[in-house]
Amino acid sequence: MMPDLGIYTTHVIAAYGATAILLAGIVALSVLRSYRLGRDLERLEKLRASKSDG
């Protein structure tokens, strides 16, 4: 249940909202970069393996 924040509702919600957005942002950027790099590395390792086999 939402607590009664009185006259400071906007301030408290804004502080928690900004924190949530920034934390979600850094987590999302980290996960996306990890995914992209993992995919690229896998592709390059396969290419290297196929070259050494051939």
Place this chain on the structure above:
Amino acid sequence: MSLWEYANPVKFMLLSGRILPFLTGVTAFCLLGGLATGFFDTPDDYRMGSTAKILYVHVPAAMMAINAWAMMFVASLIWLIRRHHVSALAAKAAAPIGATFTLIALITGAIWGEPMWGSWWEWDPRLTSFLILFLFYLGYIALWQAIDDPDKAADLTAILCLIGSVFALLSRYAVLFWSQGLHQGASLSLDKDQHVANVFYQPLLLSIAGFVLLFVTLVLFRTRSEIRARRIRSLQMATNA
């Protein structure tokens, strides 16, 4: 078994891969638990009203803004002295996280300051040193991006990190150096008069644990990405050679 063995990227990837799932779970528990308890289960402060709830995001973020730089300082020293690549990459990985925490501390501080001080921003010693710390984070990240040679980038950013440590220290102790600032003293203190009341203490402790664990989890996660990026670079160079 020595700690330095984990400076080997292969061993680091193996160990971090094993502990990250567990660490992510504990981080989510502490962070969400601390913030939810602080927001929903704590009373208003008799002077600050419900704005006291901002404590649970502002204080942990500010603590970690400084501690992230301290971790980068140690990692940079290890790089400069022992030339372990994982330590340089860990420092690089920590910078965007530290910058995010610093930005959270600045934004939540401004939001808290407006009703309490009647101003979003004051050129107070702590606020100003935090702003300079944030600019150092941006400069550090930009310097890594600007230099192609990774070892040279690690050297120069390590030196920048050592210089920036003065401002990280200043951000922590500015309140003690100059007494004319608006910012209050530490919320967590051995001095009973300064220490935050018990009713606010436990959620704050849980929230701080959440922020610390989030930092550790993200640093491990992002260091793994940096190691992959380094491997991609060497594979591409071998292919082009």
